[in-house]
Amino acid sequence: MAKHGALLFTHAFFILILSMSLFCKAIGHEDRKPYIVYLGSLPHDELYSPLSYHLGLLERVAEGSSAANAWIRSYRRSFNGFAAKLTDRESRKLANMEEVVSVFPSRTYQLQTTRSWDFMGFGETITRNATTESDVIIGVIDTGVWPESDSFKDEGFGPAPTKWKGACNGGKNFTCNKKLIGARFFTSEEESARDEIGHGSHTASTAAGNAVKDVSFYGLVPGTARGGVPSARIAVYKICTLEGCTGEAILAAFDHAIADGVDIITISIGPNHAFPLDVDPIAIGAFHAMEKGILTSNSAGNNGPEEGSVSSVAPWILTVAASSTDHRIIDKVVLGNGSTLVGSSVNSFSLNGTSFPLIHGKDASSKCPEIYAWICLPGCLDRDLVKGKIVVCDKFGGNVEAHKAGALGSILLSSTPDVSFVVPLPATGLSYQDYNVVKSYLNSTKEPGANILKSEAIKDDDAPIAASFSSRGPNQILPEIIKPDISAPGVDILAAYSPVAPVTSSPEDKRSLKYSILSGTSMSCPHAAGVAAYIKTFHPDWSPAAIKSSLMTTAKPMNGTSTSPGEFSYGSGHIDPVKAIDPGLVYDASKEDYIRLLCMVLDEAKVRHISGDNSTCPKGSEKGSPKDHNYASLAANVTPMKPFTVTFHRTVKNVGLTNSTYQAKIMPNPKIDIKVDPEVLSFKTLNEEKTFNLTIVGEGFPDGSHVSAELVWYDGTHSVRSPILVSSVGN
Numbered sequence: 001m002a003k004h005g006a007l008l009f010t011h012a013f014f015i016l017i018l019s020m021s022l023f024c025k026a027i028g029h030e031d032r033k034p035y036i037v038y039l040g041s042l043p044h045d046e047l048y049s050p051l052s053y054h055l056g057l058l059e060r061v062a063e064g065s066s067a068a069n070a071w072i073r074s075y076r077r078s079f080n081g082f083a084a085k086l087t088d089r090e091s092r093k094l095a096n097m098e099e100v101v102s103v104f105p106s107r108t109y110q111l112q113t114t115r116s117w118d119f120m121g122f123g124e125t126i127t128r129n130a131t132t133e134s135d136v137i138i139g140v141i142d143t144g145v146w147p148e149s150d151s152f153k154d155e156g157f158g159p160a161p162t163k164w165k166g167a168c169n170g171g172k173n174f175t176c177n178k179k180l181i182g183a184r185f186f187t188s189e190e191e192s193a194r195d196e197i198g199h200g201s202h203t204a205s206t207a208a209g210n211a212v213k214d215v216s217f218y219g220l221v222p223g224t225a226r227g228g229v230p231s232a233r234i235a236v237y238k239i240c241t242l243e244g245c246t247g248e249a250i251l252a253a254f255d256h257a258i259a260d261g262v263d264i265i266t267i268s269i270g271p272n273h274a275f276p277l278d279v280d281p282i283a284i285g286a287f288h289a290m291e292k293g294i295l296t297s298n299s300a301g302n303n304g305p306e307e308g309s310v311s312s313v314a315p316w317i318l319t320v321a322a323s324s325t326d327h328r329i330i331d332k333v334v335l336g337n338g339s340t341l342v343g344s345s346v347n348s349f350s351l352n353g354t355s356f357p358l359i360h361g362k363d364a365s366s367k368c369p370e371i372y373a374w375i376c377l378p379g380c381l382d383r384d385l386v387k388g389k390i391v392v393c394d395k396f397g398g399n400v401e402a403h404k405a406g407a408l409g410s411i412l413l414s415s416t417p418d419v420s421f422v423v424p425l426p427a428t429g430l431s432y433q434d435y436n437v438v439k440s441y442l443n444s445t446k447e448p449g450a451n452i453l454k455s456e457a458i459k460d461d462d463a464p465i466a467a468s469f470s471s472r473g474p475n476q477i478l479p480e481i482i483k484p485d486i487s488a489p490g491v492d493i494l495a496a497y498s499p500v501a502p503v504t505s506s507p508e509d510k511r512s513l514k515y516s517i518l519s520g521t522s523m524s525c526p527h528a529a530g531v532a533a534y535i536k537t538f539h540p541d542w543s544p545a546a547i548k549s550s551l552m553t554t555a556k557p558m559n560g561t562s563t564s565p566g567e568f569s570y571g572s573g574h575i576d577p578v579k580a581i582d583p584g585l586v587y588d589a590s591k592e593d594y595i596r597l598l599c600m601v602l603d604e605a606k607v608r609h610i611s612g613d614n615s616t617c618p619k620g621s622e623k624g625s626p627k628d629h630n631y632a633s634l635a636a637n638v639t640p641m642k643p644f645t646v647t648f649h650r651t652v653k654n655v656g657l658t659n660s661t662y663q664a665k666i667m668p669n670p671k672i673d674i675k676v677d678p679e680v681l682s683f684k685t686l687n688e689e690k691t692f693n694l695t696i697v698g699e700g701f702p703d704g705s706h707v708s709a710e711l712v713w714y715d716g717t718h719s720v721r722s723p724i725l726v727s728s729v730g731n
């Protein structure tokens, strides 16, 4: 859990709440849980009253509770549905009704800077049009923001764009301005959209914060903090508290953001694993956003590096993995015998050059069994045994207990040494190898000592590398849609914070910060949203799929890990903002294309409710396969050890030069033969479309293995690159 860094305390608190609700259950509370009842699109009928319709449905199933008591809220601005407290029986009755698409529990979802933009080749002097940029509105679904932050000041901003239909309903003591034009909150206990966790201020400022000079973390990584589109407007939808983010609040935020008129939605929130599309509130909300031309950027998840851990799987969502930038924050420890080890942490403290005695957690506890003391579990360390000493712990999370018990410092085993988390005392996280050096040094001498230095930033020439925590493919719901789609910076990112938010998960850490360092796909997601908004300023009429395609086909190739195909880590590659505004060709998709895809996984009646029209699903062989959805990457599953032929159908639209000719280039793989038909595509006009087929022939390869290749359409200027991934999957 330590890999969630600043979000760790979220989990700790969540467990507390969970056990409280279990306690309530034990003393006989009625067993009703919040559910979401999704009804698809709103009917095009002026006389239709969603609220009374929803209450009517509830009345038909309610047992022992009035419909009005069970009802929580209705979704009626951008799509149709409601949240209600239901028993299992009631939920099953609703699910069987013809007019209902899906009924699912309102689960709790988890929340999952500065140099990062330069690292992407997106300097401060890049070509921008501040006028068109100020017409772009980014909807941030998160923990709210700290409205007084310099990142959200409105100096130099004109009035909100005329298309804006939202409101400033930020609650108590929350004032909007011409930069922060909208605020709403959907958390039941809180009084305002003010951010008390820091996460929402961080993501909002990364997407669209002002350029704020001379920002640093206690002198570390100094520079200008800025968002991808500093002139754009921000509308915040607060849905998360320390307890997490509920599905019913997620849908409420989408319902409003779409109707308010935002252009791009960024949501750095996700479940722990993928859910089918019709019971995934982010997929549902993002579908109705897509219908209105709004692209949703969503974090891939922080459950890597396990294969299949990516939780954001819908093809209409831009799913963002996290990778490193060219700076790393390190923290050195000097052992008493003179050896220096390089660890990972964001440590602003100094021990002033002195060496202090080392003690292992197992030798510093009189209260806990040894296995708990090893990892410095909360409550295990004895204050008088650790006083004036540096505690050595077998888990990174032990730093909180070391701080609480009053240790001087801590040396920790880190399971994610590629990421540096903020620590509340002089502490550093070591890789397994380096940690073992410390342990054998402890064994080798009677009076072991060490000095932990203040953190420093170093250059990292290997970047970008996919972060270990970043969730990996394959897509568990639609295996033929590669997820994540792209990667963006998400390691050691400095951005705006909430001055009342805890800086670390140690309750004793009383520091207050306006800017802080966080890591996660939560941080990469708003980077991608900022770039999507940047594209929108140049191409206001592009569809969400066209924007997505241009981000994917211009992404820079990255290096994979040896064990699984790189596409599972970073999709099409590392985001390249400047190239993305001029992709040459796009793989576009309309609502109808997505409906056709939904027809492959849901029954026709449900699809009809979702589409809101009388669309019928193709039957039999006409139905098609998800691999033929016009996606900017290509994936197929084949049977192990059997010869195969797979054909992909694609359509590309010319958005480059009027007269242009593209040649297909294949980066081959010796294990397969790839043919593109036709090999040359000539365009005479802008927005002209051409189709092509790509056929792969192979002899078959072992179960669980993968073969990668690449297709590039090249016109002498634009390289339109798509990864190709064939996976061998047995049953």
Ligand SMILES: *[C@@H]1O[C@H](CO)[C@@H](O)[C@H](O)[C@H]1NC(C)=O
Residues within 6 Å of the ligand: 129, 130, 131, 132
């Ligand atoms: C910015 O875009 C607007 C609208 O397209 C255009 O009128 C204006 O000339 C552009 N400004 C610059 C500096 O390119």
Ligand SMILES: *[C@@H]1O[C@H](CO)[C@@H](O)[C@H](O)[C@H]1NC(C)=O
Residues within 6 Å of the ligand: 173
């Ligand atoms: C509003 O919130 C700010 C920031 O916490 C605080 O400084 C100010 O005193 C508050 N004002 C009122 C009227 O509560």
Ligand SMILES: *[C@@H]1O[C@H](CO)[C@@H](O)[C@H](O)[C@H]1NC(C)=O
Residues within 6 Å of the ligand: 350, 351, 352, 408
């Ligand atoms: C190091 O020096 C700083 C500043 O003088 C002081 O606050 C801190 O307590 C010192 N730390 C130790 C471990 O002596």
Ligand SMILES: *[C@@H]1O[C@H](CO)[C@@H](O)[C@H](O)[C@H]1NC(C)=O
Residues within 6 Å of the ligand: 436, 439, 440, 443
């Ligand atoms: C340290 O010594 C103990 C006891 O002799 C031994 O069990 C342990 O393996 C040693 N650890 C290392 C890292 O050498």
Ligand SMILES: *[C@@H]1O[C@H](CO)[C@@H](O)[C@H](O)[C@H]1NC(C)=O
Residues within 6 Å of the ligand: 335, 337, 338, 339, 437, 438, 440, 441, 444
């Ligand atoms: C310090 O001790 C460690 C662990 O025994 C060892 O690996 C390292 O080489 C020692 N360093 C020096 C400079 O002797």
Ligand SMILES: *[C@@H]1O[C@H](CO)[C@@H](O)[C@H](O)[C@H]1NC(C)=O
Residues within 6 Å of the ligand: 557, 558, 559
């Ligand atoms: C991949 O790694 C190799 C070897 O470390 C390196 O030479 C190459 O430049 C890297 N490629 C990319 C795209 O980073």
Ligand SMILES: *[C@@H]1O[C@H](CO)[C@@H](O)[C@H](O)[C@H]1NC(C)=O
Residues within 6 Å of the ligand: 044, 612, 613, 614
């Ligand atoms: C669907 O078809 C029915 C019957 O033909 C028609 O009354 C209704 O208006 C249609 N709905 C839409 C949204 O087109």
Ligand SMILES: *[C@@H]1O[C@H](CO)[C@@H](O)[C@H](O)[C@H]1NC(C)=O
Residues within 6 Å of the ligand: 658, 659
């Ligand atoms: C496109 O190319 C053709 C043939 O080379 C030429 O006749 C035509 O004028 C060109 N059109 C434009 C708009 O450049």
Ligand SMILES: *[C@@H]1O[C@H](CO)[C@@H](O)[C@H](O)[C@H]1NC(C)=O
Residues within 6 Å of the ligand: 649, 677, 678, 691, 692, 693
């Ligand atoms: C691609 O394949 C489809 C179906 O097999 C065929 O109808 C179509 O003509 C092919 N298109 C091209 C450009 O070869």
